[in-house]
Amino acid sequence: MARKTKAEAQLTRQQIIDAARQTFVKRGVSRTTMEHIAETAGVTRGAVYWHFASKTDVFFAMRDQVALPLLDRISHTLLDEERGDPLSRIETYMQETMELLATDAVARQTYEIITSKCEYVYEFAGVRAQMMQCGHDMLAKLTAAYSRAKDKGLLRQGLEPAAMALDTFAFSFSLIHLWFADSEKKLIRTKCHDMIKAHISLRRL
Amino acid sequence: MARKTKAEAQLTRQQIIDAARQTFVKRGVSRTTMEHIAETAGVTRGAVYWHFASKTDVFFAMRDQVALPLLDRISHTLLDEERGDPLSRIETYMQETMELLATDAVARQTYEIITSKCEYVYEFAGVRAQMMQCGHDMLAKLTAAYSRAKDKGLLRQGLEPAAMALDTFAFSFSLIHLWFADSEKKLIRTKCHDMIKAHISLRRL
DNA sequence: TTATATACATACATTTCTGATTGTATATAA
DNA sequence: TTATATACAATCAGAAATGTATGTATATAA
Structure with a gap:
């Protein structure tokens, strides 16, 4: 060679x-x-x-190839006013995320590694921290979207945007985790679409 | 010696x-x-x-010491009719779970290992499957509790017990995961109690 | 055209971990 | 009381992984 x-x-x-x-x-x-x-x-x-330089180095290169485009999509889909009303945008964002897992093998494998095939210790402890930072950003944008929904009178009475954002954030987080954990039984995978619809319609007036 | x-x-x-x-x-x-x-x-x-016999053997012994008592608590708290109305029981169950993480070091460490310090491959792939089985049980009991709530007229109109159970299951799952992921920023830990209250009151009439 | 840096393959030295073996003092059963 | 199984400690051989060092053909710059 x-x-x-x-x-x-x-x-x-x-x-x-x-x-x-x-x-x-x-x-x-x-x-x-x-x-x-x-x-x-x-x-x-x-x-x-x-x-x-090391296996860790390969890991980070792999992650960045998926994580960086992801960050764009959050703000793009959640905040772009031309993409329907705020609640629909939140729903669309979640549906698109699950669609991504189903269709994009690279994204799917990378998510699977991050959720269940790596241990968050030493050099990898930072990965968690960065994901949490990303979570904070998403939370802020979810809160903004729910606030807009409230202004527009789309939210049910008495619902706090910040609380709704936290609940949706938690829901969205575990959708991804459960999607992988439930690979055999098909408990979650087949119901994903309906779960997201139910989640959003729970807060729509 | x-x-x-x-x-x-x-x-x-x-x-x-x-x-x-x-x-x-x-x-x-x-x-x-x-x-x-x-x-x-x-x-x-x-x-x-x-x-x-091996490190894996130690792992399973450690897990069983926490997982086995846990299974009891699910049915006990969720299904015992003497522990308040169904929705309150669901809320209590989640509050007690988070309280357990805060107070019981053994449970906390074991959960932390299972959520973020082990890789679900080979011998450990089965651990995931068993956790999912446990998840199915919990889901069934959540569905039963929501059904009782609907019978008693505690649920808001048009809410399906099965869908609500799935949403709560997902919410509960990520509460635990996020509790650990958010160790520094205190984003989730301080708001846990309120998040659970908000989650339940979202479906209470 | 030639010197040099590049993009690897190959070989080696070292460390690390495992699992098995052996040794041994003593609790316990008979 | 005595034989045996128990609950470890200590030792050893082997495999496996890492990182480095070295070799080398050629793309590329000068």
């Missing part, structure tokens, strides 16, 4: 990330070794160590 | 479980070694291997 062009090297890098994602899903992050990743990617450990 | 009495051996066994729990919280299950557990328990690896 010899030296490759920059474009080819970038492709190798991406193959390593893809291989890592698959291996993380299958074996969990801890039990995945650099050798596993290399083997799945069809390269040697030398290549992996050339592109990434 | 020499042989100990049966009572002393049982104590050693419990010390090993306690040591494992602490170490799992600190280092995660994967990065915890038998040596770590032994050292924390003040024994050698010989003792750990005498009482348990």
Whole structure:
């Protein structure tokens, strides 16, 4: 083997990330070794160590590829006034999120790793903190959306936007977790759509 | 060192479980070694291997000490008609669960390990399945409680017990997860009580 | 055209963890 | 009272993973 062009090297890098994602899903992050990743990617450990300093480094690269586009979608869907009334936008956001899990394999695998195939200790403790930061942002935008809904008279009487946002945030969080936990029984997966509709109509006037 | 009495051996066994729990919280299950557990328990690896075949074995022993009493509490609190009206019982159940996390260190650590310090692959994939089974039970009992509430005319018009149970189940699930994820910012922990109240009053007539 | 940096593969040294084996003092059963 | 099983400690061999060091062909810059 010899030296490759920059474009080819970038492709190798991406193959390593893809291989890592698959291996993380299958074996969990801890039990995945650099050798596993290399083997799945069809390269040697030398290549992996050339592109990434450590397994943790690969993990973060993988996460960023999914997490960064996600952040855009939150504000875009939740706050854009042209996308229907505020309550519908919240519902749409959640429906789209679950749709993403069903259709986008990369997003699905990455979410699955983050929710149940990695341990939040040491270097990974920070991942949790960052996710919580993202949660705060989403919470703020949910609160804004519920406030708009209240102004527009769409909310039932006596409902506090902040409290509703927290409840929806919690609901949305566990929809994703339960979606993965319930892979065999199909308890959640088939009912997702209706659960979201029920959740929103509970607060619509 | 020499042989100990049966009572002393049982104590050693419990010390090993306690040591494992602490170490799992600190280092995660994967990065915890038998040596770590032994050292924390003040024994050698010989003792750990005498009482348990593997680290996985220790994990399951630890989990059972918390999970088994938990199952009792679900049916007891949710279904016992003498404990107030159905909606209050659901609220009480959730409040008691969060109270447990705040006051019982053993329960708290075990929940923390299960939610964020272990990877659900291979032998541990079954743990997820069992938790889901437990979830199904809880869901059935929540549905029963909401049905009673509807019969008694406590529920708002047009609310389906099954749908409400799913929403509450999801809410309850993420309360626990977020409680741990939000350790620093205190976003969730301080608002837990109110979130539960808001969740229930959303469906009370 | 040539020197150099690049993109890996290969080989090696070291650490770490496990599981099995062996040793042993003593509780307990007979 | 004595034989045996128990409850560990201590030792050892082997596998596995990491990180580094080295080799090398070639893309690329000069």
